[in-house]
Amino acid sequence: MLVDYHVHPDYSLDAKDSIDAFCKRALEIGLDEICFTTHYDLDPVRKEKEGFVRVKGELVSFDSNWLDHYLADLKRARAIYEKFGLNIKYGIEVDYSKEVEDEIKRSLHGYSFDLILGAIHNLDHNAIHLEEEFPTYFEGKSSRELCEKYFQEVQNAVRSEIFDVIAHIDLYKKFGLEYYGENLLKDCVDLAEKTFDLMIEKNVGLEINTSCYRYGFDEAFPSEDLLRRWKERNPKILTIGSDAHNIQYLAKYVPKWINIAKKMGLKFCTFKERKVEQYF
Ligand SMILES: [Zn+2]
Ligand SMILES: [Zn+2]
Structure with a gap:
């Protein structure tokens, strides 16, 4: 089975291709299932710059009824492409940040998704995954301080019970590894393990995210080391996605990481209406 459970269509400002373009590409490369996971960021400080989404070519605020359009578009696509053997999931x-937890709950209430991915991109309103922002945030912080801050927020996300799966769990390594060196990974291990324990207790899954290759790494988010530590805990929920923002990257390195994880004895799952649908 071949799936991609982390895909950004052009609703996201930083993405290029339409839902239809992704579906056509998915059929070309033989995907069984695609789960669209457009960005939703309610950070009040970042709002003026990034609080928008593209609906039918127009930029509209995250405060609008854009989710109605997004889900209707996915429904339309599902009706078309399921005839060709492609399952489309609404993700x-x-x-996440603790500050907007209640607002996230309120704004998602009443909408039916198959999968809700939780992601920590911002710490104290700074995007740690953006080249133009990470240096000011890292400056003056030890690698341990960064790890503590990051995993505290991941743990808050897990406890919020909003999310089915946590995306790219070691995203801090994207710029942090070069900035702090290998110490960063050592400084994060115990915190990552504690977070894994909490995820398992709360039935929140882990994602293998293969976008890491686009940033010059020869591995995924998470590293094989962290993935092994996840496996030791006898986990139940694991998804995989490319985090493609254009069709060129759809399912890139996904087959490779399905193999790596399966060799470790892990199984992946698909979701339907926020519940595990099947294992493969
Ligand atoms: Zn992300
Ligand atoms: Zn993403």
Whole structure:
């Protein structure tokens, strides 16, 4: 089975291709299932710059009824492409911070998703995954301080019970590894393990995210080391996605990481209406 459970269509400002373009590409490369996970970020400080989404070519605020359009578009696509053997799942990638937890709950209430991905991109309103922002945030912080801050927020996200799966769990390594060196990974291990324990207790899954290759790494988010530590805990929920923002990257390195994880004895799952649908 071949799936991609982390895909950004052009609703996201930083993505290029339409839902239809992704579906056509998915059929070309033989995907069984695609789960669209457009960005949703309610950070009040970042709002003026990034609080928008593209609906039918127009930029509209995250405060609008854009989710109605997004889900209707996915429904339309599902009706078309399921005839060709492609399953389409309704997902979303939500930027979590404790500060907006209640607002996230309120704004998602009443909408039916198959999968809600939780992601920590911002710490104290700074995007740690953006080249132009990470240096000011890292400056003056030890690698341990960064790890503590990051995993505290991941743990808050897990406890919020909003999310089915946590995306790219070691995203801090994207710029942090070069900035702090290998110490960063050592400084994060115990915190990652504690977070894994909490995820398992709360029935929140882990994602293998293969976008890491686009940033010059020869591995995924998470590293094989962290993935092994996840496996030791006898986990139940694991998804995989490319985090493609254009069709060229759809399912890139996904087959490779399905193999790596399966060799470790892990199984992946698909979701339907926020529940595990099947294992493969
Ligand atoms: Zn993300
Ligand atoms: Zn993403």
